[in-house]
Amino acid sequence: MKFVFCEGKDDLAVIQGVAVSIGLNDLNIEFFSGKDNLTHFLKAARLRPEFSRNQVSAVGIVRDADEDGQAAFQSVRAAMLANGFNAPEKSGGVAAGEILTGVMIIGPNDGKGMIEDLCLKSVSNLPEFPCVEDYFRCVSQKRGRADFSAKAKVRAWLATQSDHDLRVGKAAEAGYWPWQSPAFEPLKVFLKKLANASEIKAV
């Protein structure tokens, strides 16, 4: 049994979409309801029957980099070590052990950012995407404001889709994110490492 723990429902849907797109259907993806809950979540998770019965071969944690990817990584690593898990030395890496463990920090903007940035990056090469950028540029000029977040841009892009009222997670379930985009490649590589846990442990 292999677990991927992520921050929230939107992250879960995106990771699920990426995993299924590369044929990884046996990952158990769950969310820990925000980065501040990770330590408590892992402590309780270790008490689940699957862990007690030694049925778990891999645990991966995915969270947003937010403003500081390195701090996010260290925070996840500390939570894992505090709860008796091994932890890798860098984001995207895995650590061998009785349970293979991995950490992936989502920071597509030079180590910063969140799942929305990743989704945005995945559609940034689409022909219609400059229209979204133009929209925000126009609003910036008219209102003198330039700090529109990735969440705002994601919503604007999603508003142009046939179902115009979806958020990131629901859009993932509806298949609006192009899973073949290179933006998702690091996440795919990470999930494959977890999926191949038994082979990696054997090395």
Place this chain on the structure above:
Amino acid sequence: MLTQVQLKNFRGFKDTTIGPLKRVNLIVGQNNTGKTGLLEALVLLLGDPVQVINLLSLFRSTGGDMNESWRWVHYNKSTSQPIEIKAQFDGAKKYCIELGNSAVPQHGHILAGSIGDGERLYAIGPQIHESVKASIFSTHPTDPRQDAIDYNRVVLQRKKKKVESLLQKIEPRLQAVETLQTGNTPLLYADMGLSEMLPVTQMGQGFSRLLDIYSELVVAEAKVLLIDEIENGLHHSVLPVIWSGLFNVAAEADVQIFATTHSWECVLAADEAARKMPEYQLNLIRLDRVDDNIKATIIDKEAMGTAKEHHWEMR
């Protein structure tokens, strides 16, 4: 209060330590993972040594060769190693019983002999079992005549109203419970406000069992209650109020409860009741067979909260 227990060479327990224990210890796990075995171990530790041979029939059906059945009490049926049940009381006092064929160890004294294939039960440490008695509630039907006699203790100690008020929370029509002798034997009757009192034997099994449990709790002669499949015969909707009653009376009477269950609704109801107490005094203990041993995992208040939030299966 028992704060830790260690079981060695007993049924499926090769060597398992369980603790820290709390006021109420609710035991869950898959079939054949040692839930009832743990209750039996506590009977061996705290029960009347003279009645040890009855251990086989307390919670299980018996039949066939008793000596053969007795050998199953040993881990892997092997009588070459003694059974050891070690307990810690109030975090400090230690008490240990051993059962086997070997010589009585130093500082040990025999509690009972000629058990099974001539095995002996001996104690090492102070005679805890004399002060910490255990009372057993199996899933077997009880003897109605004995229940009526036992209820007299409740009446004698003027705790009848207490038991009735606890029962009224699940059966509002109940006005009183009385011991009456209309024929050769005394029986318990419930006053339900009808033209005639109703024999408790004619009421549901859940009500009758709960009457026994509450009676034992309020009298508090036994300091440890061992209840197998506590949810038996009880509708899920009354479980929260039952647990609330059990937590309150157990705290008042300084009684410790060990109960098994297969019901997650029962676990949730216990957790809900425990959170309403001044101090959270519930342990969920899950037993799992791992390799050649039984592993005990204790799920505390914080972990229970997380498990409920994420709808995890913790049994």
